[in-house]
Amino acid sequence: MQPNNINEIISARRSIYPREFTGTVLDEHVISTLLHNANQAPNHHSNYPWRFVVITGDKLAEWLQKAAEIYRTETLPEKFRQEKLDKITGNIGRISHAIAIVMHRDENAKTVETEDICAIACGVQNMYLSLHQFEHAGGYWSTGLGTYSPAMKSYLGLEDGEKLMGYFILGHVDVKRTEGHKKDFRKFTRYL
Template sequence: MDILKIIRNRRSVMPVQYNSKSVTKEQINTLLESANWAPTHKKTEPWRFKVLHGDSQARLGSFLAEKYKETEANFSEFKYKKLMENPKKAGAIIAICMQRDPKESIPEWEEVASVAMAVQNMWLTATEMGIGSYWSSPGLIQYMDEFFEMALGETCLGFFYLGNFDGPIDERIPGPISKKTVWI
């Protein structure tokens, strides 16, 4: 598939759309390797990943659901169950983290942008491989240091859900770029 076609076919494929076919360790390693080639200012390479595969996915779901119950003033049983079940529906989950440059030699937004580009590399690679993926960034990510060990200056930016899927994905036709561009 050529790169423009891959870009045009990239979609968010949600956990509810995943089938039971597993995502292999080799496939995950390919995605992580593609992430590692993202652009990075001053070569800080701020992306950090924590792979949840198998039983750790159910533990993540329990942690998120219970933390939601503990912290949410407007509790919803529907959301609680969704937080509990979605991680178990995935073939794997990659926690997307950012390690801030200890010297703070560049603005934080540039580090976040580098991590986002690493995730885009994974997303495009997953698309090319026929694996569905979705970047979820619930407010509960602020508590992830209670779930897994994080280095000083490391923050969680979300979860990259992965799964195989059967059906077609929704077509997306963006608005014209001419309405979003000013030529000077």
């Protein structure tokens, strides 16, 4: 039984990872619902600072191979781990869709960059919370897989003024994890 109270939905939201995915492809309705809801997020001057690039089907293997190549060629030798490289290509056949999250800033933007980053994060949280309604769909925000590499920016066809903010990685799960171990908010809050 899924909780249906907003507080419970927020508390039950979890990042669900590719190692938990079954490999079954999600219905496009799941993806369009998430994108619709991301687009409802608050954004300063209503400037819609987000762009999304959906990666699915045959493109998934190509994209993961590109991420693996970037890891292999751009990681310092002392930081390189073969298991990490194998993990990237091991995601082929597990991930259903990856949504590249892109920040788009106009040359004459009225907003400051921080505001656009915040707006995009609000949109990503909308995607996370939207997953609640789909019993077998899970996902998480990843800033791995070549997020900060110019080679990935070029592979995804981003423009000069655009920046890759990571991906929302999605897959089918049999049973969705919901338990969390969050610290008490009072630890991070004070009244002036």
